[in-house]
Amino acid sequence: MNYEQIICETDGPLLILTLNRPDKLNAYTGAMGAEITDAFQRADADDAIRAVIVTGSGRAFCAGADVSGGAKSFDTSGSHGAGVFSSSGQRSGRFIEAIFNCRKPSIAAINGAAVGVGITMTLPMDVRIAAKGARIGFIFARRGLVPEAGSAWFLPKLVGLPQSLRWCLSGRTFDADEALKGGLVSETVEPAELLDRAKEIGHEMSDETSPVAIALTRQMLWRFAGAPDPFGLLEIDKPMSIERGGHADVREGVQSFIEKRKPSFPGKVSQDMPSQYPWWKDRADG
Template sequence: MNYEHITCEIDGRLMIVTLNRPDRLNAYTGQMGAEIADAFERADGDDNVRAIIVTGAGRAFCAGADVSGGAASFDTSGQHGAGVFASPKPGGGRFVEAIFNCRKPSIAAINGGAVGVGITMTLPMDIRIATKGAKIGFIFARRGLVPEAGSAWFLPKLVGLPQALRWCLSGRTFDADEARQGGLVSEVVEPAELLGRAKEIAREMTEATSAVAVALTRQMLWRFSGAPAPFELLEIDKPMSIERGGHADVREGVQAFLEKRAPSFPGKVSQDMPSQYPWWHGEKNVAE
Protein backbone atom coordinates (compact mmCIF):
# COMPACT_ATOMS: atom_id res chain seq x y z
CA MET A 1 0.00 0.00 0.00
CA ASN A 2 1.23 3.49 -0.89
CA TYR A 3 0.74 5.70 2.17
CA GLU A 4 -0.69 9.19 1.77
CA HIS A 5 -1.98 10.01 5.27
CA ILE A 6 0.82 8.41 7.30
CA THR A 7 4.52 7.82 6.91
CA CYS A 8 6.25 4.62 7.97
CA GLU A 9 9.96 4.14 8.52
CA ILE A 10 12.18 1.49 10.03
CA ASP A 11 14.64 2.62 12.70
CA GLY A 12 16.72 -0.42 13.63
CA ARG A 13 14.26 -2.91 15.13
CA LEU A 14 11.53 -0.28 15.48
CA MET A 15 8.78 0.82 13.10
CA ILE A 16 7.93 4.51 13.40
CA VAL A 17 4.43 5.36 12.14
CA THR A 18 3.71 9.08 11.81
CA LEU A 19 0.24 10.47 11.20
CA ASN A 20 0.98 12.83 8.36
CA ARG A 21 -1.68 15.44 7.63
CA PRO A 22 -0.08 18.33 9.54
CA ASP A 23 -2.03 20.98 7.64
CA ARG A 24 -5.20 19.37 9.06
CA LEU A 25 -3.68 18.67 12.49
CA ASN A 26 -3.52 15.03 11.36
CA ALA A 27 -7.33 14.80 11.30
CA TYR A 28 -8.47 11.21 10.87
CA THR A 29 -9.89 9.78 7.66
CA GLY A 30 -10.93 6.27 6.71
CA GLN A 31 -7.88 6.15 4.50
CA MET A 32 -5.65 6.96 7.46
CA GLY A 33 -7.26 4.11 9.39
CA ALA A 34 -6.61 1.70 6.53
CA GLU A 35 -2.98 2.82 6.31
CA ILE A 36 -2.47 2.39 10.07
CA ALA A 37 -3.94 -1.11 9.82
CA ASP A 38 -1.63 -1.96 6.93
CA ALA A 39 1.44 -0.70 8.79
CA PHE A 40 0.62 -2.77 11.90
CA GLU A 41 -0.03 -5.86 9.80
CA ARG A 42 3.33 -5.35 8.07
CA ALA A 43 5.04 -5.04 11.45
CA ASP A 44 3.26 -8.16 12.70
CA GLY A 45 4.63 -10.22 9.84
CA ASP A 46 8.18 -8.83 9.91
CA ASP A 47 10.47 -10.62 12.37
CA ASN A 48 12.95 -7.75 12.11
CA VAL A 49 10.43 -5.36 13.69
CA ARG A 50 10.20 -5.70 17.47
CA ALA A 51 8.02 -2.69 18.37
CA ILE A 52 5.94 0.08 16.81
CA ILE A 53 5.88 3.76 17.80
CA VAL A 54 3.02 5.97 16.60
CA THR A 55 3.31 9.76 16.65
CA GLY A 56 2.06 12.78 14.69
CA ALA A 57 3.64 15.25 12.28
CA GLY A 58 3.60 18.92 13.21
CA ARG A 59 2.02 20.36 16.34
CA ALA A 60 -0.79 17.83 16.88
CA PHE A 61 -1.06 14.10 17.33
CA CYS A 62 -4.55 13.84 15.83
CA ALA A 63 -7.32 16.42 16.09
CA GLY A 64 -10.03 13.79 15.75
CA ALA A 65 -12.05 13.00 12.67
CA ASP A 66 -11.78 15.30 9.67
CA VAL A 67 -14.76 17.68 9.97
CA SER A 68 -13.89 19.80 6.94
CA GLY A 69 -17.18 18.62 5.48
CA GLY A 70 -19.04 20.89 7.89
CA ALA A 71 -22.08 19.92 9.94
CA ALA A 72 -22.63 16.84 7.75
CA SER A 73 -19.08 15.56 8.28
CA PHE A 74 -20.34 12.36 9.94
CA ASP A 75 -23.31 11.76 7.64
CA THR A 76 -22.37 8.71 5.58
CA SER A 77 -25.01 9.50 2.95
CA GLY A 78 -22.55 12.10 1.69
CA GLN A 79 -19.11 11.60 0.21
CA HIS A 80 -17.22 13.24 3.07
CA GLY A 81 -18.95 11.30 5.85
CA ALA A 82 -18.55 8.06 3.93
CA GLY A 83 -14.84 8.77 3.70
CA VAL A 84 -14.51 9.43 7.43
CA PHE A 85 -16.07 6.07 8.26
CA ALA A 86 -14.64 4.18 5.28
CA SER A 87 -13.18 0.81 6.14
CA PRO A 88 -11.29 -1.69 4.01
CA LYS A 89 -13.55 -4.51 5.15
CA PRO A 90 -17.17 -4.96 6.30
CA GLY A 91 -17.86 -4.11 9.92
CA GLY A 92 -15.23 -1.40 10.21
CA GLY A 93 -12.68 -0.97 12.96
CA ARG A 94 -9.91 -2.73 11.14
CA PHE A 95 -7.14 -0.52 12.53
CA VAL A 96 -8.29 -1.35 16.08
CA GLU A 97 -8.14 -5.06 15.31
CA ALA A 98 -4.73 -4.70 13.65
CA ILE A 99 -3.26 -2.89 16.66
CA PHE A 100 -4.86 -5.20 19.22
CA ASN A 101 -3.91 -8.45 17.44
CA CYS A 102 -0.40 -7.34 16.51
CA ARG A 103 2.25 -9.58 18.04
CA LYS A 104 4.58 -6.61 18.56
CA PRO A 105 4.17 -4.09 21.41
CA SER A 106 3.20 -0.54 20.46
CA ILE A 107 3.74 2.89 21.98
CA ALA A 108 1.76 6.06 21.32
CA ALA A 109 4.02 9.13 21.49
CA ILE A 110 1.36 11.83 21.79
CA ASN A 111 3.09 14.97 20.57
CA GLY A 112 0.14 17.36 20.80
CA GLY A 113 -3.63 17.53 20.69
CA ALA A 114 -5.38 14.14 20.68
CA VAL A 115 -9.16 14.23 20.75
CA GLY A 116 -11.94 11.92 19.63
CA VAL A 117 -10.56 9.16 17.47
CA GLY A 118 -7.20 10.88 17.90
CA ILE A 119 -7.04 9.50 21.44
CA THR A 120 -9.19 6.38 21.09
CA MET A 121 -6.87 5.03 18.38
CA THR A 122 -4.12 4.90 21.04
CA LEU A 123 -6.10 2.79 23.51
CA PRO A 124 -5.30 -0.62 21.92
CA MET A 125 -1.62 0.34 22.07
CA ASP A 126 0.33 -0.90 25.05
CA ILE A 127 1.91 2.32 26.32
CA ARG A 128 1.04 5.99 25.93
CA ILE A 129 3.35 8.90 26.71
CA ALA A 130 2.57 12.54 26.02
CA THR A 131 4.32 15.82 25.61
CA LYS A 132 3.77 18.68 28.03
CA GLY A 133 0.95 20.88 26.83
CA ALA A 134 -0.87 18.13 24.93
CA LYS A 135 -4.66 18.45 25.13
CA ILE A 136 -6.72 15.26 25.22
CA GLY A 137 -10.45 14.74 25.07
CA PHE A 138 -13.10 12.05 24.66
CA ILE A 139 -15.34 14.71 23.14
CA PHE A 140 -18.04 12.48 21.64
CA ALA A 141 -20.95 13.59 23.86
CA ARG A 142 -20.27 17.20 22.84
CA ARG A 143 -20.70 16.21 19.19
CA GLY A 144 -23.79 14.05 19.69
CA LEU A 145 -21.72 10.92 19.10
CA VAL A 146 -20.80 7.87 21.14
CA PRO A 147 -17.29 6.63 21.99
CA GLU A 148 -15.98 4.63 19.04
CA ALA A 149 -13.04 2.40 18.08
CA GLY A 150 -13.90 0.07 20.96
CA SER A 151 -13.04 2.78 23.47
CA ALA A 152 -15.96 1.98 25.79
CA TRP A 153 -14.19 -1.35 26.36
CA PHE A 154 -10.57 -0.21 26.32
CA LEU A 155 -10.78 2.96 28.41
CA PRO A 156 -12.31 1.47 31.61
CA LYS A 157 -9.74 -1.35 31.47
CA LEU A 158 -6.96 1.22 31.39
CA VAL A 159 -8.16 3.89 33.82
CA GLY A 160 -11.09 2.33 35.67
CA LEU A 161 -14.81 2.91 35.17
CA PRO A 162 -15.21 6.04 37.38
CA GLN A 163 -12.45 7.91 35.53
CA ALA A 164 -13.71 6.76 32.12
CA LEU A 165 -17.22 7.95 32.97
CA ARG A 166 -16.03 11.33 34.16
CA TRP A 167 -14.03 12.01 31.00
CA CYS A 168 -16.56 10.60 28.53
CA LEU A 169 -19.77 11.96 30.03
CA SER A 170 -18.44 15.50 30.22
CA GLY A 171 -16.71 15.36 26.85
CA ARG A 172 -14.26 18.01 28.07
CA THR A 173 -10.63 18.32 27.10
CA PHE A 174 -7.90 17.98 29.71
CA ASP A 175 -4.14 18.31 29.81
CA ALA A 176 -1.40 15.72 29.76
CA ASP A 177 -0.80 15.99 33.51
CA GLU A 178 -4.41 15.04 34.23
CA ALA A 179 -4.08 12.18 31.74
CA ARG A 180 -1.05 10.93 33.67
CA GLN A 181 -2.77 11.27 37.03
CA GLY A 182 -5.75 9.35 35.66
CA GLY A 183 -3.58 6.54 34.33
CA LEU A 184 -4.14 7.18 30.62
CA VAL A 185 -0.51 8.09 29.91
CA SER A 186 2.44 6.81 31.87
CA GLU A 187 4.79 9.76 31.35
CA VAL A 188 4.71 13.44 30.41
CA VAL A 189 7.91 14.73 28.82
CA GLU A 190 9.27 17.81 27.11
CA PRO A 191 8.43 17.98 23.37
CA ALA A 192 12.05 17.59 22.31
CA GLU A 193 12.38 14.44 24.39
CA LEU A 194 9.19 12.66 23.31
CA LEU A 195 10.33 10.46 20.43
CA GLY A 196 13.65 9.67 22.09
CA ARG A 197 11.87 8.58 25.25
CA ALA A 198 9.47 6.42 23.24
CA LYS A 199 12.45 4.70 21.63
CA GLU A 200 14.03 4.14 25.05
CA ILE A 201 10.85 2.45 26.28
CA ALA A 202 10.67 0.34 23.12
CA ARG A 203 14.27 -0.80 23.53
CA GLU A 204 13.60 -1.57 27.19
CA MET A 205 10.82 -3.94 26.12
CA THR A 206 12.75 -5.59 23.29
CA GLU A 207 16.53 -5.65 23.73
CA ALA A 208 16.71 -8.39 26.39
CA THR A 209 13.39 -10.16 25.83
CA SER A 210 12.11 -13.00 23.67
CA ALA A 211 9.95 -11.76 20.79
CA VAL A 212 7.69 -14.80 21.18
CA ALA A 213 7.36 -14.36 24.94
CA VAL A 214 6.48 -10.69 24.51
CA ALA A 215 3.86 -11.49 21.87
CA LEU A 216 2.22 -14.09 24.11
CA THR A 217 2.45 -12.00 27.27
CA ARG A 218 0.73 -8.92 25.83
CA GLN A 219 -2.15 -11.04 24.55
CA MET A 220 -2.51 -12.87 27.86
CA LEU A 221 -2.60 -9.62 29.81
CA TRP A 222 -5.02 -7.89 27.46
CA ARG A 223 -7.40 -10.83 27.12
CA PHE A 224 -7.48 -12.08 30.71
CA SER A 225 -7.14 -8.94 32.82
CA GLY A 226 -10.92 -8.58 32.96
CA ALA A 227 -11.76 -12.27 33.33
CA PRO A 228 -14.04 -13.03 36.31
CA ALA A 229 -11.80 -15.89 37.49
CA PRO A 230 -8.32 -17.26 36.70
CA PHE A 231 -9.41 -20.76 35.74
CA GLU A 232 -9.54 -20.35 31.96
CA LEU A 233 -6.11 -18.73 32.08
CA LEU A 234 -4.76 -21.56 34.22
CA GLU A 235 -5.83 -24.00 31.52
CA ILE A 236 -3.66 -22.09 29.06
CA ASP A 237 -0.60 -20.82 30.88
CA LYS A 238 0.53 -24.17 32.29
CA PRO A 239 0.61 -26.14 29.01
CA MET A 240 2.05 -23.10 27.26
CA SER A 241 4.83 -22.86 29.85
CA ILE A 242 5.53 -26.58 29.48
CA GLU A 243 5.75 -26.35 25.70
CA ARG A 244 7.85 -23.20 25.85
CA GLY A 245 10.14 -24.86 28.41
CA GLY A 246 11.57 -27.11 25.73
CA HIS A 247 12.14 -24.30 23.24
CA ALA A 248 15.54 -22.86 22.37
CA ASP A 249 14.40 -19.45 23.64
CA VAL A 250 14.06 -20.73 27.19
CA ARG A 251 17.35 -22.61 27.08
CA GLU A 252 19.05 -19.44 25.86
CA GLY A 253 17.36 -17.30 28.51
CA VAL A 254 18.49 -19.56 31.34
CA GLN A 255 22.00 -20.04 29.94
CA ALA A 256 22.46 -16.29 29.48
CA PHE A 257 21.36 -15.73 33.08
CA LEU A 258 23.83 -18.33 34.37
CA GLU A 259 26.64 -16.87 32.26
CA LYS A 260 25.72 -13.32 33.26
CA ARG A 261 25.44 -12.10 29.67
CA ALA A 262 22.75 -10.58 27.48
CA PRO A 263 20.53 -13.22 25.86
CA SER A 264 20.22 -13.73 22.11
CA PHE A 265 16.83 -15.33 21.60
CA PRO A 266 16.44 -17.30 18.34
CA GLY A 267 12.63 -17.55 18.40
CA LYS A 268 10.56 -15.79 15.73
CA VAL A 269 6.89 -14.89 15.99
CA SER A 270 6.41 -15.93 12.37
CA GLN A 271 7.17 -19.56 13.12
CA ASP A 272 7.67 -20.27 16.82
CA MET A 273 4.34 -19.43 18.46
CA PRO A 274 3.22 -22.37 20.63
CA SER A 275 0.45 -24.74 19.63
CA GLN A 276 -1.99 -23.08 22.06
CA TYR A 277 -1.86 -19.80 20.08
CA PRO A 278 -4.33 -18.34 19.27
CA TRP A 279 -6.34 -19.80 22.14
CA TRP A 280 -9.39 -17.57 21.77
CA HIS A 281 -12.43 -18.49 19.72
CA GLY A 282 -14.62 -16.57 17.32
CA GLU A 283 -11.78 -14.29 16.20
CA LYS A 284 -9.28 -14.45 13.37
CA ASN A 285 -5.73 -13.44 14.01
CA VAL A 286 -4.78 -10.74 11.50
CA ALA A 287 -1.43 -12.44 10.90
CA GLU A 288 -3.03 -15.65 9.62
Protein backbone atom coordinates (compact mmCIF):
# COMPACT_ATOMS: atom_id res chain seq x y z
CA MET A 1 0.00 0.00 0.00
CA ASN A 2 1.24 3.48 -0.88
CA TYR A 3 0.55 5.77 2.06
CA GLU A 4 -0.94 9.20 1.47
CA GLN A 5 -2.09 10.21 4.96
CA ILE A 6 0.63 8.71 7.14
CA ILE A 7 4.41 8.52 6.95
CA CYS A 8 6.32 5.44 8.09
CA GLU A 9 10.04 5.55 8.82
CA THR A 10 12.33 3.15 10.64
CA ASP A 11 14.88 4.13 13.26
CA GLY A 12 16.80 0.98 14.11
CA PRO A 13 14.26 -1.44 15.63
CA LEU A 14 11.58 1.26 15.87
CA LEU A 15 8.87 2.11 13.35
CA ILE A 16 7.86 5.78 13.51
CA LEU A 17 4.31 6.21 12.18
CA THR A 18 3.37 9.86 11.68
CA LEU A 19 -0.18 10.97 10.97
CA ASN A 20 0.33 13.32 8.05
CA ARG A 21 -2.50 15.73 7.28
CA PRO A 22 -1.00 18.76 9.01
CA ASP A 23 -3.14 21.25 7.09
CA LYS A 24 -6.21 19.47 8.57
CA LEU A 25 -4.62 19.01 12.03
CA ASN A 26 -4.25 15.34 11.04
CA ALA A 27 -8.03 14.86 11.09
CA TYR A 28 -8.97 11.21 10.78
CA THR A 29 -10.47 9.68 7.65
CA GLY A 30 -11.29 6.11 6.70
CA ALA A 31 -8.32 6.17 4.34
CA MET A 32 -6.05 7.08 7.25
CA GLY A 33 -7.52 4.21 9.26
CA ALA A 34 -6.80 1.79 6.43
CA GLU A 35 -3.21 3.00 6.23
CA ILE A 36 -2.73 2.67 10.00
CA THR A 37 -4.13 -0.86 9.78
CA ASP A 38 -1.70 -1.78 7.02
CA ALA A 39 1.30 -0.26 8.82
CA PHE A 40 0.60 -2.14 12.05
CA GLN A 41 0.04 -5.40 10.22
CA ARG A 42 3.35 -4.96 8.42
CA ALA A 43 5.10 -4.16 11.69
CA ASP A 44 3.58 -7.27 13.23
CA ALA A 45 5.01 -9.45 10.46
CA ASP A 46 8.46 -7.81 10.35
CA ASP A 47 10.90 -9.35 12.83
CA ALA A 48 13.21 -6.33 12.46
CA ILE A 49 10.56 -4.05 14.02
CA ARG A 50 10.47 -4.24 17.82
CA ALA A 51 8.17 -1.31 18.69
CA VAL A 52 5.92 1.23 16.97
CA ILE A 53 5.76 4.93 17.82
CA VAL A 54 2.74 6.94 16.62
CA THR A 55 2.84 10.72 16.48
CA GLY A 56 1.45 13.57 14.39
CA SER A 57 2.95 16.04 11.96
CA GLY A 58 2.63 19.75 12.60
CA ARG A 59 1.02 21.17 15.72
CA ALA A 60 -1.64 18.49 16.33
CA PHE A 61 -1.64 14.78 17.01
CA CYS A 62 -5.12 14.23 15.57
CA ALA A 63 -7.94 16.73 15.99
CA GLY A 64 -10.66 14.09 15.69
CA ALA A 65 -12.58 13.00 12.63
CA ASP A 66 -12.59 15.11 9.49
CA VAL A 67 -15.67 17.33 9.83
CA SER A 68 -15.03 19.36 6.69
CA GLY A 69 -18.32 17.95 5.39
CA GLY A 70 -20.18 20.17 7.83
CA ALA A 71 -23.18 19.08 9.89
CA LYS A 72 -23.51 15.84 7.92
CA SER A 73 -19.87 14.84 8.41
CA PHE A 74 -20.88 11.64 10.21
CA ASP A 75 -23.88 10.77 8.04
CA THR A 76 -22.78 7.70 6.09
CA SER A 77 -25.55 8.18 3.53
CA GLY A 78 -23.29 10.86 2.05
CA SER A 79 -19.87 10.41 0.52
CA HIS A 80 -18.04 12.44 3.18
CA GLY A 81 -19.53 10.55 6.13
CA ALA A 82 -18.89 7.24 4.43
CA GLY A 83 -15.28 8.27 3.96
CA VAL A 84 -14.90 9.15 7.63
CA PHE A 85 -16.10 5.76 8.83
CA SER A 86 -14.70 3.39 6.26
CA SER A 87 -12.40 2.97 3.31
CA SER A 88 -12.35 0.37 0.56
CA GLY A 89 -15.07 -1.63 2.25
CA GLN A 90 -13.13 -2.21 5.48
CA ARG A 91 -15.33 -2.52 8.55
CA SER A 92 -15.10 0.28 11.09
CA GLY A 93 -12.61 -0.31 13.87
CA ARG A 94 -10.21 -2.52 11.96
CA PHE A 95 -7.29 -0.23 12.77
CA ILE A 96 -8.05 -0.69 16.48
CA GLU A 97 -7.89 -4.46 15.99
CA ALA A 98 -4.58 -4.12 14.16
CA ILE A 99 -3.05 -2.07 17.00
CA PHE A 100 -4.45 -4.34 19.70
CA ASN A 101 -3.42 -7.60 18.00
CA CYS A 102 0.03 -6.40 16.96
CA ARG A 103 2.76 -8.48 18.60
CA LYS A 104 4.96 -5.41 18.92
CA PRO A 105 4.39 -2.82 21.68
CA SER A 106 3.24 0.63 20.64
CA ILE A 107 3.80 4.10 22.05
CA ALA A 108 1.63 7.16 21.39
CA ALA A 109 3.68 10.36 21.37
CA ILE A 110 0.87 12.91 21.64
CA ASN A 111 2.44 16.06 20.27
CA GLY A 112 -0.65 18.30 20.27
CA ALA A 113 -4.44 18.25 20.15
CA ALA A 114 -5.88 14.73 20.46
CA VAL A 115 -9.67 14.71 20.58
CA GLY A 116 -12.36 12.21 19.64
CA VAL A 117 -10.85 9.45 17.56
CA GLY A 118 -7.57 11.31 17.93
CA ILE A 119 -7.34 10.12 21.52
CA THR A 120 -9.33 6.88 21.30
CA MET A 121 -6.95 5.52 18.68
CA THR A 122 -4.19 5.68 21.30
CA LEU A 123 -6.04 3.60 23.90
CA PRO A 124 -5.03 0.15 22.56
CA MET A 125 -1.42 1.35 22.47
CA ASP A 126 0.72 0.30 25.42
CA VAL A 127 2.21 3.64 26.44
CA ARG A 128 1.00 7.20 26.00
CA ILE A 129 3.16 10.25 26.61
CA ALA A 130 2.17 13.82 25.86
CA ALA A 131 3.83 17.11 25.08
CA LYS A 132 3.20 19.82 27.61
CA GLY A 133 0.43 22.01 26.24
CA ALA A 134 -1.37 19.18 24.41
CA ARG A 135 -5.16 19.24 24.68
CA ILE A 136 -7.20 16.04 24.93
CA GLY A 137 -10.93 15.38 24.87
CA PHE A 138 -13.48 12.57 24.69
CA ILE A 139 -15.89 15.01 23.07
CA PHE A 140 -18.50 12.58 21.70
CA ALA A 141 -21.43 13.63 23.89
CA ARG A 142 -20.97 17.21 22.69
CA ARG A 143 -21.40 16.03 19.10
CA GLY A 144 -24.38 13.76 19.77
CA LEU A 145 -22.18 10.69 19.35
CA VAL A 146 -21.12 7.81 21.58
CA PRO A 147 -17.53 6.81 22.43
CA GLU A 148 -16.17 4.84 19.47
CA ALA A 149 -13.14 2.75 18.54
CA GLY A 150 -13.78 0.45 21.51
CA SER A 151 -13.01 3.29 23.91
CA ALA A 152 -15.81 2.43 26.34
CA TRP A 153 -13.89 -0.82 26.95
CA PHE A 154 -10.33 0.49 26.81
CA LEU A 155 -10.65 3.71 28.80
CA PRO A 156 -11.98 2.23 32.09
CA LYS A 157 -9.25 -0.40 31.93
CA LEU A 158 -6.64 2.34 31.78
CA VAL A 159 -7.97 5.04 34.13
CA GLY A 160 -10.86 3.41 36.01
CA LEU A 161 -14.60 3.87 35.67
CA PRO A 162 -14.99 7.07 37.75
CA GLN A 163 -12.40 8.98 35.72
CA SER A 164 -13.81 7.62 32.45
CA LEU A 165 -17.28 8.81 33.37
CA ARG A 166 -16.00 12.23 34.39
CA TRP A 167 -14.26 12.80 31.06
CA CYS A 168 -16.81 11.18 28.75
CA LEU A 169 -19.99 12.54 30.32
CA SER A 170 -18.73 16.12 30.21
CA GLY A 171 -17.19 15.86 26.76
CA ARG A 172 -14.82 18.68 27.71
CA THR A 173 -11.21 19.05 26.66
CA PHE A 174 -8.44 19.01 29.23
CA ASP A 175 -4.72 19.54 29.32
CA ALA A 176 -1.80 17.12 29.45
CA ASP A 177 -1.31 17.67 33.17
CA GLU A 178 -4.84 16.47 33.89
CA ALA A 179 -4.27 13.50 31.59
CA LEU A 180 -1.16 12.67 33.61
CA LYS A 181 -2.94 13.02 36.94
CA GLY A 182 -5.80 10.85 35.69
CA GLY A 183 -3.46 8.11 34.47
CA LEU A 184 -4.19 8.46 30.75
CA VAL A 185 -0.58 9.37 29.95
CA SER A 186 2.45 8.16 31.87
CA GLU A 187 4.45 11.37 31.55
CA THR A 188 4.54 14.81 30.00
CA VAL A 189 7.61 16.30 28.36
CA GLU A 190 8.61 19.44 26.53
CA PRO A 191 7.40 19.33 22.91
CA ALA A 192 10.93 19.35 21.51
CA GLU A 193 11.82 16.30 23.62
CA LEU A 194 8.71 14.23 22.91
CA LEU A 195 9.88 12.02 20.05
CA ASP A 196 13.28 11.38 21.62
CA ARG A 197 11.59 10.32 24.85
CA ALA A 198 9.27 8.00 22.91
CA LYS A 199 12.31 6.43 21.28
CA GLU A 200 13.94 5.94 24.68
CA ILE A 201 10.86 4.07 25.85
CA GLY A 202 10.88 2.02 22.66
CA HIS A 203 14.47 1.00 23.31
CA GLU A 204 13.64 0.14 26.93
CA MET A 205 11.15 -2.36 25.53
CA SER A 206 13.41 -3.80 22.86
CA ASP A 207 17.13 -3.58 23.61
CA GLU A 208 17.39 -6.34 26.22
CA THR A 209 14.09 -8.20 25.93
CA SER A 210 12.93 -11.27 24.04
CA PRO A 211 10.62 -10.35 21.14
CA VAL A 212 8.53 -13.46 21.75
CA ALA A 213 8.27 -12.81 25.49
CA ILE A 214 7.19 -9.22 24.83
CA ALA A 215 4.55 -10.32 22.33
CA LEU A 216 3.11 -12.85 24.77
CA THR A 217 3.32 -10.60 27.82
CA ARG A 218 1.39 -7.68 26.31
CA GLN A 219 -1.41 -10.01 25.16
CA MET A 220 -1.57 -11.72 28.57
CA LEU A 221 -1.82 -8.39 30.38
CA TRP A 222 -4.39 -6.91 28.02
CA ARG A 223 -6.58 -9.99 27.75
CA PHE A 224 -6.60 -11.09 31.39
CA ALA A 225 -6.55 -7.74 33.22
CA GLY A 226 -10.34 -7.68 33.42
CA ALA A 227 -10.89 -11.39 34.09
CA PRO A 228 -13.08 -12.11 37.13
CA ASP A 229 -10.55 -14.59 38.52
CA PRO A 230 -7.02 -15.86 37.72
CA PHE A 231 -7.99 -19.41 36.79
CA GLY A 232 -8.20 -18.95 33.03
CA LEU A 233 -4.77 -17.33 33.11
CA LEU A 234 -3.37 -20.15 35.24
CA GLU A 235 -4.46 -22.59 32.55
CA ILE A 236 -2.27 -20.67 30.11
CA ASP A 237 0.77 -19.35 31.92
CA LYS A 238 1.99 -22.63 33.44
CA PRO A 239 2.15 -24.70 30.21
CA MET A 240 3.46 -21.66 28.35
CA SER A 241 6.23 -21.19 30.92
CA ILE A 242 7.13 -24.89 30.65
CA GLU A 243 7.28 -24.76 26.86
CA ARG A 244 9.22 -21.50 26.87
CA GLY A 245 11.59 -22.93 29.47
CA GLY A 246 12.99 -25.34 26.88
CA HIS A 247 13.47 -22.64 24.23
CA ALA A 248 16.82 -21.13 23.25
CA ASP A 249 15.52 -17.72 24.32
CA VAL A 250 15.41 -18.75 27.96
CA ARG A 251 18.85 -20.37 27.81
CA GLU A 252 20.21 -17.15 26.33
CA GLY A 253 18.43 -15.02 28.92
CA VAL A 254 19.90 -17.00 31.80
CA GLN A 255 23.38 -17.33 30.29
CA SER A 256 23.63 -13.61 29.49
CA PHE A 257 22.63 -12.83 33.08
CA ILE A 258 25.32 -15.14 34.43
CA GLU A 259 27.92 -13.68 32.07
CA LYS A 260 26.76 -10.13 32.81
CA ARG A 261 26.30 -9.21 29.16
CA LYS A 262 23.52 -7.96 26.95
CA PRO A 263 21.34 -10.84 25.70
CA SER A 264 20.90 -11.73 22.05
CA PHE A 265 17.63 -13.59 21.86
CA PRO A 266 17.27 -15.88 18.80
CA GLY A 267 13.48 -16.25 18.94
CA LYS A 268 11.33 -14.53 16.31
CA VAL A 269 7.65 -13.71 16.59
CA SER A 270 7.14 -14.84 13.00
CA GLN A 271 8.05 -18.45 13.80
CA ASP A 272 8.66 -19.09 17.51
CA MET A 273 5.35 -18.32 19.22
CA PRO A 274 4.45 -21.18 21.59
CA SER A 275 1.76 -23.74 20.85
CA GLN A 276 -0.69 -22.04 23.24
CA TYR A 277 -0.78 -18.89 21.11
CA PRO A 278 -3.34 -17.51 20.30
CA TRP A 279 -5.08 -19.07 23.28
CA TRP A 280 -8.16 -16.83 23.10
CA LYS A 281 -9.23 -18.37 19.81
CA ASP A 282 -9.17 -21.86 21.33
CA ARG A 283 -11.19 -20.65 24.32
CA ALA A 284 -13.72 -18.98 22.02
CA ASP A 285 -14.04 -22.13 19.91
CA GLY A 286 -14.45 -24.27 23.00
